[in-house]
Amino acid sequence: RGMVGGRVTTTANEGIQTDSTTLTSLVSVDPPRGTRDFPPEDMRLRSWLFQHFREVSRLFAFEEIDFPVLESEELFVRKAGEEITQQLYNFEDKGGRRVALRPELTPSLARLVLQKGKSLSLPLKWFAIGQCWRYERMTRGRRREHYQWNMDIIGISGVEAEAELLSAIVTFFTRLGITASDVGIKISNRKVLQAVLARYSIPDESFAAVCVIVDKIEKLPRSEIENELAALQVPSDAIDGILQALTLKSLDDLEDLLGAESGAVAELKQLFALADGYGFSDWLNFDASVVRGLAYYTGTVFEAFDRERKLRAICGGGRYDQLLSTYGGADTPACGFGFGDAVIIELLKERNLMPELGHVVDDVVLALEDHLKAPAAMVAAHLRNAGRVVDLVLETKRLKWVFKHTERLHAKRLVLLGATEWNRGTLRVKDLITREESDVTLDDLLT
Numbered sequence: 001r002g003m004v005g006g007r008v009t010t011t012a013n014e015g016i017q018t019d020s021t022t023l024t025s026l027v028s029v030d031p032p033r034g035t036r037d038f039p040p041e042d043m044r045l046r047s048w049l050f051q052h053f054r055e056v057s058r059l060f061a062f063e064e065i066d067f068p069v070l071e072s073e074e075l076f077v078r079k080a081g082e083e084i085t086q087q088l089y090n091f092e093d094k095g096g097r098r099v100a101l102r103p104e105l106t107p108s109l110a111r112l113v114l115q116k117g118k119s120l121s122l123p124l125k126w127f128a129i130g131q132c133w134r135y136e137r138m139t140r141g142r143r144r145e146h147y148q149w150n151m152d153i154i155g156i157s158g159v160e161a162e163a164e165l166l167s168a169i170v171t172f173f174t175r176l177g178i179t180a181s182d183v184g185i186k187i188s189n190r191k192v193l194q195a196v197l198a199r200y201s202i203p204d205e206s207f208a209a210v211c212v213i214v215d216k217i218e219k220l221p222r223s224e225i226e227n228e229l230a231a232l233q234v235p236s237d238a239i240d241g242i243l244q245a246l247t248l249k250s251l252d253d254l255e256d257l258l259g260a261e262s263g264a265v266a267e268l269k270q271l272f273a274l275a276d277g278y279g280f281s282d283w284l285n286f287d288a289s290v291v292r293g294l295a296y297y298t299g300t301v302f303e304a305f306d307r308e309r310k311l312r313a314i315c316g317g318g319r320y321d322q323l324l325s326t327y328g329g330a331d332t333p334a335c336g337f338g339f340g341d342a343v344i345i346e347l348l349k350e351r352n353l354m355p356e357l358g359h360v361v362d363d364v365v366l367a368l369e370d371h372l373k374a375p376a377a378m379v380a381a382h383l384r385n386a387g388r389v390v391d392l393v394l395e396t397k398r399l400k401w402v403f404k405h406t407e408r409l410h411a412k413r414l415v416l417l418g419a420t421e422w423n424r425g426t427l428r429v430k431d432l433i434t435r436e437e438s439d440v441t442l443d444d445l446l447t
């Protein structure tokens with residue numbers, strides 16, 4: 001029991017007592033380092049954002065799923081050197097089990113697909129919004145939790161699935177007033193890197209780890225990238241080949257490098273053709289430097305960026321056709337994206353697109369005398385049953401306080417129960433927009 005200002009003591013058979021003479025210093029009122037509270041104003045913005053996540057998912061006929069924020073650690077143990085696994089928020093629980101706060105949602109989705117197995121009819125179109133965690137040394141002062149919206153399509157091997165996901169992302173941006181001149185989506189395919197590595201006979205086993213290193217190419221000096229690749233026995237001529245491939249900026253150049261038979265070229269061409277059909281081509285750029293930092297991507301990869309290049313990636317995703325077999329299951333084609341709740345807000349602020357979200361109250365109801373509290377409750381219930389948002393004043397208050405209160409709430413009406421009016425079956429109503437006052441019956445209140 002978090003007693004504040006008193007020490008809680010228990011003695012045998014005497015229950016809990018407090019010794020109020022022992023002053024306890026105030027508990028920390030801030031949330032744990034790297035985490036956020038959501039007081040009403042912040043929660044209204046978060047709910048607004050999540051409402052758009054949900055509405056877009058609904059429009060695309062995706063079904064919502066959810067799973068525990070706590071998972072078995074083994075779900076996230078991967079050997080590819082990803083930052084996400086190096087910053088796992090993991091611990092041993094009181095049962096001696098190795099568990100972790102999930103750093104992403106995709107492994108949980110894969111677990112659920114494997115759990116449901118044959119009972120599922122493919123394709124699955126599932127979405128989730130969930131809090132994800134990382135334990136990062138606070139030296140960088142970054143957050144340790146964020147909320148992610150994920151949409152995933154399981155069971156479709158063609159890039160039609162990626163096109164659908166990209167369309168959902170564009171639909172979301174458009175709803176918020178963001179256009180293709182604000183945001184672009186870089187598209188590439190890990191089969192490009194796979195083809196290049198094959199030319200240097202780099203073993204498939206190194207593929208994921210190479211991708212994780214190459215993803216850092218714009219964040220680390222080239223020498224660091226070369227050292228990390230060399231540690232994977234990637235010879236320096238291969239490194240040159242990789243880095244050269246990553247600078248390609250057109251599908252024609254890609255075709256020149258990989259040949260007309262390249263699977264990557266075919267998939268990318270088909271994806272751009274589908275984007276034309278949806279009408280969001282102007283959002284897309286082929287950019288071979290996009291690799292993404294998750295080990296399990298196998299094909300298409302993409303990320304949305306702000307064209308002013310002030311912010312980190314807004315969202316990202318890709319195809320992960322071999323994730324299920326890493327958990328011992330049968331592989332099923334899959335692709336999806338993750339969309340965090342932080343960068344998008346920074347973008348909206350940058351573009352002056354932040355919504356104005358007030359606490360909306362229709363009616364404030366007040367009993368002017370104690371014996372009218374039950375009738376006031378009846379009036380409030382009546383108005384609420386009709387769908388009006390009612391703030392029922394729960395204590396006897398002076399009118400001066402009530403007027404201030406209605407201003408704070410930006411209420412539309414003040415409904416007063418006074419003895420004289422109530423005895424003749426009326427209520428005193430003040431329209432807080434027009435300032436008009438009138439005596440009305442209960443039924444009049446709802447006309």
Ligand SMILES: Nc1ccc(Br)nc1
Binds near residue numbers: 103134
């Ligand atoms: N994966 C992950 C988790 C939490 C935050 Br904040 N960022 C990334």
